[in-house]
Every structure is written in structure tokens, then in C-alpha cells.
Amino acid sequence: MADTIHPIHHPAHQAAARGALEIRGLTKRYRVSGTPFTALQDIGLSVAPGEFVSIVGASGCGKSTLLRLIVGLERQFDGEILLDGRPVAGPGLDRAIVFQEHRLFPWLTAEENVALGLLKSHHPAADKRRLVREHLELVGLGAFAKAYPSQLSGGMSQRVAIARALVARPRILLLDEPFGALDALTRSHLQAELLRIVRAEGITAILVTHDVEEALYLGDRVVVMHPRPGRIAGIIPAGRLPLAEDGGAPGPGFGHDRADPAFIRLREAVLAELGAGHAQPPARRAA
Numbered sequence: 001m002a003d004t005i006h007p008i009h010h011p012a013h014q015a016a017a018r019g020a021l022e023i024r025g026l027t028k029r030y031r032v033s034g035t036p037f038t039a040l041q042d043i044g045l046s047v048a049p050g051e052f053v054s055i056v057g058a059s060g061c062g063k064s065t066l067l068r069l070i071v072g073l074e075r076q077f078d079g080e081i082l083l084d085g086r087p088v089a090g091p092g093l094d095r096a097i098v099f100q101e102h103r104l105f106p107w108l109t110a111e112e113n114v115a116l117g118l119l120k121s122h123h124p125a126a127d128k129r130r131l132v133r134e135h136l137e138l139v140g141l142g143a144f145a146k147a148y149p150s151q152l153s154g155g156m157s158q159r160v161a162i163a164r165a166l167v168a169r170p171r172i173l174l175l176d177e178p179f180g181a182l183d184a185l186t187r188s189h190l191q192a193e194l195l196r197i198v199r200a201e202g203i204t205a206i207l208v209t210h211d212v213e214e215a216l217y218l219g220d221r222v223v224v225m226h227p228r229p230g231r232i233a234g235i236i237p238a239g240r241l242p243l244a245e246d247g248g249a250p251g252p253g254f255g256h257d258r259a260d261p262a263f264i265r266l267r268e269a270v271l272a273e274l275g276a277g278h279a280q281p282p283a284r285r286a287a
């Protein structure tokens with residue numbers, strides 16, 4: 001990716017308050033074989049503009065459901081989801097999501113896939129072409145604009161997916177285990193670059209991950225969820241952890257230092273909170 005990231009001049013940059021998410025009393029029920037099932041219960045969460053929030057929790061605790069609700073893919077729920085004060089009522093250009101699989105169209109080139117992110121935007125064609133080019137450069141793939149997904153590695157494809165998510169300049173970027181399928185080295189490169197991009201562009205981000213280190217490396221706060229029913233068990237502040245250094249130059253855009261004792265202590269705290277969700281009730285003593 002580009003060594004230095006400059007904020008992109010984007011026509012959608014005008015709004016004053018951007019990316020403030022407010023979730024109040026959110027409950028989501030499904031019916032499974034006719035029986036009601038509570039996937040999320042009474043979720044309350046405020047995310048400030050530009051904040052990076054990580055969510056961890058056992059499988060089935062409703063993390064993906066929560067992201068789908070925020071992105072507007074699930075419309076039936078109790079409670080409120082407000083983005084910059086406006087209720088979420090279906091998908092919109094102000095929210096974008098990146099999944100574990102890149103979900104690129106194999107018959108489209110990298111630039112055509114990124115351009116899909118602007119399909120519903122009203123920018124003039126010349127602006128759209130510029131934005132697509134600049135976002136491919138932002139993720140370090142300027143030279144691969146004409147490549148098809150089959151000609152890209154998994155990490156490169158995921159970069160294209162990130163460019164596609166960012167090109168319409170969402171107020172909030174939702175990430176559902178975006179690096180889960182990547183090797184460790186690619187994963188750590190992409191974590192750092194994602195952080196640089198969202199910091200430089202001032203985008204609010206919510207990341208769902210099973211990786212507690214990733215959650216703490218990236219997150220200003222880590223939300224721990226418990227299952228049955230899915231609920232928030234605790235929110236661990238990570239924003240004051242020391243930043244990792246890169247070539248001796250600490251600065252915004254770099255994640256938290258994984259080797260720092262405070263990081264290790266918080267990792268233990270998150271793991272303990274996660275473990276509490278698994279704790280079994282004590283066995284009854286025989287009379």
C-alpha cells in the first residue's frame with residue numbers, strides 16, 4: 001500500500017457530524033421452527049465519529065446479526081439504531097460492510113469492482129473515475145486496476161473489497177472478520193493499513209473479530225458479548241494503550257503495541273470476560 005496516505009478530496013465530505021452511531025434498547029428475535037429465539041437482547045452502544053470499536057464474543061452471540069442490523073440488511077427489530085441522529089431504515093451509501101470473503105465479481109476487473117461502490121452515487125463520471133483510481137492507490141493496488149480477481153492473491157482481493165467499501169465514503173465502515181481468511185503476515189499488514197486509512201479519512205469503524213489481539217491492536221474500545229441471548233457483557237477501553245512503533249516513528253494510524261505489558265493485561269481482561277460467558281452454572285451437590 002502507499003507509504004504515505006493523504007486524505008482524498010471526496011465530494012461526500014461536506015457533512016459536519018459524521019459517523020456517530022447510537023444504538024438503544026436493540027433487541028432482535030428470530031423464529032426458528034416456529035419458536036421465538038432472541039439473538040440480541042437490549043443492546044446499547046454509542047460510537048463517536050472516527051472511533052474504532054472492536055466486538056468479540058463466542059460463536060452465535062449475535063455479532064454478525066448486529067452488523068447486519070446496522071448496515072440495514074435486517075429491518076425488523078425492537079429499539080433504535082441512529083446514525084448521525086437519523087434512524088437506519090435499510091441499506092444506504094452512508095454505511096459499508098466488508099466480509100471475511102472478498103465477494104468480488106470474478107468477471108469484473110479490480111477497478112470495475114471498486115466502481116460498483118459508486119453505482120448509486122450521483123457524482124459526475126469523471127469524479128467517479130478519479131475516486132476509483134485514488135481508492136485503488138489508497139490500498140496499494142494502483143498497478144492492478146485492470147486485473148481480475150483470479151489474478152490477485154487473497155490479501156489483494158480483500159484490499160479491493162476495502163477500496164470498494166470506502167469509495168462512496170461511508171460514515172461508518174463495518175468489518176465482519178475481514179482478515180479471518182488471510183495468512184498471519186498479510187493479516188498484520190492489512191490491520192495496520194486499514195487503521196491508517198480510517199484514521200486519515202476520519203471514518204468510524206466497527207470490527208467483529210474472533211482474534212482478541214486484533215481487537216485490542218485496532219480498537220479504541222473492545223465490546224465483549226455473551227451468548228444466549230446475545231448481549232453486551234462489558235466494554236474495555238483500549239484507547240490509552242501505547243502505540244506500536246513503525247521504523248521508530250510512532251504516530252496516528254499505528255495500532256497498539258502488542259508487546260506492551262498494559263496490552264497484555266487488557267488481553268487477559270478481555271479473555272476473562274469472554275470466559276465468563278462460557279462459565280457453566282455450578283453443579284448441584286448431591287443431597
Ligand SMILES: Nc1ncnc2c1ncn2[C@@H]1O[C@H](COP(=O)(O)OP(=O)(O)OP(=O)(O)O)[C@@H](O)[C@H]1O
Binds near residue numbers: 062065066
Ligand atoms: N436468519 C436467521 N434466522 C434464524 N436465526 C438466525 C438467523 N441469523 C442468525 N440467527 C441466529 O442468531 C444467532 C446469532 O447469529 P450470528 O451469526 O449473529 O452470531 P455470531 O456471533 O456472528 O457467530 P459467529 O461468530 O459464529 O459468526 C445464532 O444463534 C444464529 O443461529
